Amino acid sequence: MLRSLYIQNYALIEKLDIDFGSGFSVITGETGAGKSIILGAIGLLLGQRADVKSIRRGAAKCVIEARFEIAGYGMQPFFEENELEYEDECIFRREVYASGKSRAFINDTPASLVQMKELGEQLIDVHSQHQNLLLNKEGFQLSVLDLLAHDEDELSKYRSLHREWKQVQQDLEQLVALSEKNKADEDYIRFQLEQLEDAHLAVGEQEELEQEADTLSHAEEIKAGLFRAGQAMNSDEGGLLSVLKECLNTMAGLQKVYPAAGELAERLESSYIELKDISQEVSGKEEEIEFNPARLEEVNGRLNLIYTLQQKHRVSTVDELLALADDYAAKLSNITSSDEQIETLKARSEALYNKVKRQAAVLTGLRTAAAREVEKQMAARLIPLGMPNVRFQVEIGARKEPGAQGADTVNFLFSANKNGALQNISSVASGGEIARVMLSVKAMIAGAVKLPTIVFDEIDTGVSGEIADRMADIMQEMGDSDRQVISITHLPQIAARGRAHYKVYKQDNETETNSHIRRLTDEERVGEIAHMLSGATLTDAALNNAKALLGIV
Incomplete structure (x- = not known):
């Protein structure tokens, strides 16, 4: 406290x-x-x-x-x-x-x-005074019943089931919307996928084709360059290999009288062997290179197909086109399987809904019993508060769909007069009557809750x-x-x-x-209550009345 x-x-x-x-x-x-x-x-x-x-x-x-x-x-x-x-x-x-x-x-x-x-x-x-307005709020009225029904565990279980059911419903709605959208786009997705699959794209293909196109486009230039290089090394008159061979023989002849020439001869021989190998490779490359307009047209056609697909799909690599094809394939697979997924979610939603309804019925039973107790207690509390003909009824109705607090609607009905019809409490009760009803409600709650x-x-x-x-x-x-x-x-x-x-x-x-x-102090209380009775002017009668209220002889 x-x-x-x-x-x-x-x-x-x-x-x-x-x-x-x-x-x-x-x-x-x-x-x-x-x-x-x-x-x-x-x-x-x-x-x-x-x-x-x-x-x-x-x-x-x-x-x-x-x-x-x-x-x-x-x-x-x-x-x-x-x-x-x-x-x-x-x-x-x-x-x-x-x-x-x-x-x-x-x-x-x-x-x-x-x-x-x-x-x-x-x-x-x-x-506070404005809380009297809560009497007309269904949420407050329902909470009063729940407090007196002591249904915390059952309500918690219901809320858990209700949240799960609503989540499944949300998932189902999203899946249905996505399925409808995908089905509307199915022809488009299938066309795009078929176009990509018909292209038979391969990883690294673009780079290889671009290199081949460069080679084919400059075939004559490459072949002429290789020929000149081969002639420079193999020519009988002044060719690099013949001159080097002559140098090698000279050094080999000198090594008998000049030992240092032997090492030089070995180095020249190594160079001669390497250059001869290079010369042979150059000759081989020259033979491989040929101007092939038909192959160049084929390579450029293939590259144009790749470039067109990249431009269409706004990507820059074959890898991205292959990833896009996988994505289209996955979407088509989802379209095919979405009906099965929808049926699975529908079955789960229905099963959860039945659980929610059963648990809601448990709450309704507890609240109905609490409602009868509320009616008895409110009548017992209000009659001594100057309402001998009071009637207080808790009306429990059913929602169209279970809500977060259950399937019940609650309405406090009230009449202070014998011939008065039971109506919503805020519609027929005066300010003083509402205050007495609210005090009775609070007293009733206080008896049930350890506040x-x-x-x-x-x-x-x-x-x-x-x-x-x-x-x-x-x-x-x-x-x-x-x-x-x-x-x-x-x-x-x-x-x-x-x-x-x-x-x-x-x-x-x-x-x-x-x-x-x-x-x-006790003495000050007498004066304060006397002022509350008589106003600013303190009279003996007010003082005596205050003492009587306080039980002072």
Whole structure:
């Protein structure tokens, strides 16, 4: 439960530090004194969006910190899953900077707003006046049934099945759309593939053909060059080989009288052998080269086919054309097999849908039983709140298609009068009646869910007198059930029932206005409640009435 709240530089609050106790407490104060500011600060702790305009003028940042006692509420799993340090006292802190930056901490460890919100929802429920509108929201009504049905495990199982079913449906829709598109393109894809296959392309073919085309185009020039080179080496008169042979013989003849000539002779012989081999190869190459216009035309035709395909498909290599052919072949294969895949997915979708419907039926059964219990409890709670002829009915309908929360629609029907027709609660209930219904719903939920702290922000709007006493009974009863209940109220009947009484007030100085909150003493409570009864003028009758409300003899 909420043990303390610290606020610094938030709106009209320069600094506020207040402790709270267990049971039923009340907060009072004039309109505009700052009660809503305190609730806004708590909202920041629960992950609400920060507004830099809420920072007190002239301050660099605002800080809101709350301490919660969480021992005995089984919250260790949350801390373990989020890698946060668990202690019996949990500290929430939010810092909002004038620059727009915001930081959040749980037990002094940086935390995300999602984590703050998730944990905060398990620690405190703040019921503001606008939440009465939730009574007309089907999602809220359904969540009330689920809380009282204790169907968390079955609902989790349903959601898992529903997500899987929706994913299969999505996959099926995508496959059908792709299959239809591919079938529309099948003739085009088949034509492109056949054209590429008919070309009988081979890896490395283009480079070889381009080289052959160059050779054939310059055949005469190449042959003439090889002939000249051969003549230069083999000519009987002045040819390179004959001259070299003569040099070799000369050196060989000198080696008897000049030993150094022997080494030179060996080198010349090696060169002669190499050059003779080159000469023979040149001659062979010359014989191989011939001008072949027919072959050149054939090679150029083949290259033109390759270049045309590359230009058509906007690629630059044969490898890319071969990869494109593989892609077309794969698409045709998919077109052929898509019908089988579609049928497989249809069967899987149908099987999952049947599972979803069966699990939805389980939820419907649990919710129907919970609905009857809700009707009984709401009637029992509302009759003492000045509605002797109240009728409250939970109408459960069926959706056309199972949704994320099941196959049920829920509608709270209400009538406060004997002759009144049951209608949607927001259509027929007055503001005071809605407030009483909402308090009853919250009390019913509190009995089913172990929520440490509940804050009511003027839930008593539109009621007075004996009804206010009955509403105070309910809140006091909730506070006596190992739960902390804090009610912000303008009614003296409710204010007098609190175990602790806090007052919010404003003080002005020469330059600014500050909001404060403090716990009232027993004597101060008499005066505060008397003012709530009589207004600004404090009368003896009001004081006596306040004492009577407080049970002071």
